[in-house]
Amino acid sequence: MKLPPAATGFGLQPLNAPTDLRDFLTVCHRAAQRTGGAMTSTHPAGVTPNFHTVAIDYPGHSVAVLRHATLPLVAFTRPQLTSDTALAFVDEPPLAAAIHETSELEVLAVDQLHLPLARADLTALTSAELSQIAYWKPETVGDLLFNFWD
Template identity: 50%
Template sequence: MKLPPGATGFGTDSRQSKKDLQDLAAVCHHAARRTGGAVAELIPLGATPNFHTATITYPDDRIAVLRHGLLPWLALAKPTRPGQAPRDWLDRTELAEAIGEVSDLRILTRDELLQPLGSADLADLAAAEIKQIAYWRPTTVGDLLFNLWD
């Protein structure tokens, strides 16, 4: 997988960030209605984490929809406690299809997120991002893209 500049989330524009959170909320409310769930929580990105989170609840499940702070990418994961990075990536076809009805955001698959970082193409990342990767030592693409680095 080739990672574009900004993959680590450094350099987030707060004005764009607010719009991205509003867009995520709208997308998730639509997807939740279509799949029998409800949006229970919206958490904006900050210095950490580098992603917005919307939690969709179902009678027997909860799914976190993560929106990268710079890239037009989403990931689905089991919700975590505040201050914990996502680890349990999910593929949910019905939810992904409902999101795709109203958004052109790319939904990363579980396999993409679990790809070892050593096999990813980092050539387009800025020197500052490479330095952060060397410091934090993420092991997978998901660890790099959706992080709590400060």
């Protein structure tokens, strides 16, 4: 997997951030409706984390939808405590299909997110990003893409 510049969230500013967040919330709302869920909370990206979060509740379980702040990438996790920085990535095929049908966002699967960073192509990353990787030492692509680095 080749990671594009801005994968870490460092070195490049989010493009059109307010519009992207608003669009992401609209996509999540539509996807939740299509799959029988309801959006229950949102948390915009900031200095940390480098991703927006939308919680969607379903009968019997909840899902957190993460949207990278600078790239059109989405992942799903189990909801976490606010102080917890360990993300438990999950696949949610119906929700992934609904997001794909209503947006240009790329939904990443668990196997992509769990790919060891040593097997990823980092050649397109900036020197600032490579410095951050050396400092934070993420182990997987998911750890790098969806992080709490400051």
